Amino acid sequence: MLLSRQGNPPPSQPNLIQKLLRMLALTRERELTCDEVFDLMDYYTELEQAGENVQALMPQVAHHLQICPECREECEALLAVLTANVS
Amino acid sequence: MAPERTNEQWISDLSDDGAARDAAIQYLITWLERRLFFYLRERSDLARVNADELHQMAADFAQDSVLIIIEKYAQFAGRSKFTTWAAKIAVHQALGEMRRARWRDLSLDELTQNGSFEPRFLSSDQRSPETEAIQKQVMAIVMDVMQRDLSERQRLALYSRLVLGVPIAILAEQMQTNTNALYKLIHDGRKRLKERLLEKGISPEEVLSTFR
Numbered sequence: 001m002l003l004s005r006q007g008n009p010p011p012s013q014p015n016l017i018q019k020l021l022r023m024l025a026l027t028r029e030r031e032l033t034c035d036e037v038f039d040l041m042d043y044y045t046e047l048e049q050a051g052e053n054v055q056a057l058m059p060q061v062a063h064h065l066q067i068c069p070e071c072r073e074e075c076e077a078l079l080a081v082l083t084a085n086v087s
Numbered sequence: 088m089a090p091e092r093t094n095e096q097w098i099s100d101l102s103d104d105g106a107a108r109d110a111a112i113q114y115l116i117t118w119l120e121r122r123l124f125f126y127l128r129e130r131s132d133l134a135r136v137n138a139d140e141l142h143q144m145a146a147d148f149a150q151d152s153v154l155i156i157i158e159k160y161a162q163f164a165g166r167s168k169f170t171t172w173a174a175k176i177a178v179h180q181a182l183g184e185m186r187r188a189r190w191r192d193l194s195l196d197e198l199t200q201n202g203s204f205e206p207r208f209l210s211s212d213q214r215s216p217e218t219e220a221i222q223k224q225v226m227a228i229v230m231d232v233m234q235r236d237l238s239e240r241q242r243l244a245l246y247s248r249l250v251l252g253v254p255i256a257i258l259a260e261q262m263q264t265n266t267n268a269l270y271k272l273i274h275d276g277r278k279r280l281k282e283r284l285l286e287k288g289i290s291p292e293e294v295l296s297t298f299r
């Protein structure tokens with residue numbers, strides 16, 4: 001694998017309180033886990049691709065994507081892969 | 088180009104023990120490889136990787152993913168197109184491998200080596216004296232609640248995710264658990280933290296507004 005090592009990002013980022021508070025503001029009693037979101041991600045992304053209002057149709061998935069950077073990244077990647085202009 | 092397979096054709100071709108299966112697998116590898124290449128090429132963190140290397144990465148990811156897809160296609164629930172489901176597996180596999188490569192030197196032991204782990208969240212981002220005072224006060228309460236009401240594992244997990252940005256799968260491995268259990272551990276920690284703040288009359292939304 002040809003990936004370069006980038007090391008761990010430094011822990012002293014600015015705005016950490018903001019990050020934490022934003023996370024707490026988004027925190028809900030019931031949340032889907034990453035595994036639950038993964039199960040629905042193909043369906044969710046197809047709806048998004050079709051221009052549907054995914055926030056309204058699958059609010060719990062949309063909410064998890066606001067909280068979880070990895071699932072968000074995977075969802076964006078999936079959309080990019082599906083819409084790739086490879087002809 | 089041959090017409091697209093329906094979901095049923097995908098399953099029946101992959102269940103075949105002859106040429107239909109080989110053709111389906113080959114189609115899938117090529118289909119994924121081309122799309123993964125397109126995606127990798129657009130990633131800013133891979134901007135310095137040349138096209139040959141990106142092609143090789145895409146080929147490796149496609150191969151690895153198809154092995155997983157062959158193993159798991161019986162679990163395909165049919166909620167989406169089969170290729171969308173396959174692409175989901177491939178993206179998960181590719182990004183998982185890239186994250187593992189990026190974080191391979193992570194050691195949580197360094198964080199906890201002085202016995203007990205004490206996270207530091209204080210921001211250096213200073214505004215007016217009043218907002219600074221409010222934020223300092225809130226931070227003091229947050230730190231206090233973290234120490235009193237969260238377990239050491241919850242503190243470590245929250246800090247690693249939020250401050251260091253450790254991906255959940257990597258952190259789960261390091262903490263010898265799975266992503267599902269780890270998500271719940273962090274979620275419980277967030278809920279407890281929010282609850283305690285609200286009890287003290289502090290709403291995260293309101294404090295956030297003092298930052299703007």
Ligand SMILES: [Zn+2]
Nearest residue numbers: 033034068071
């Ligand atoms: Zn997630």
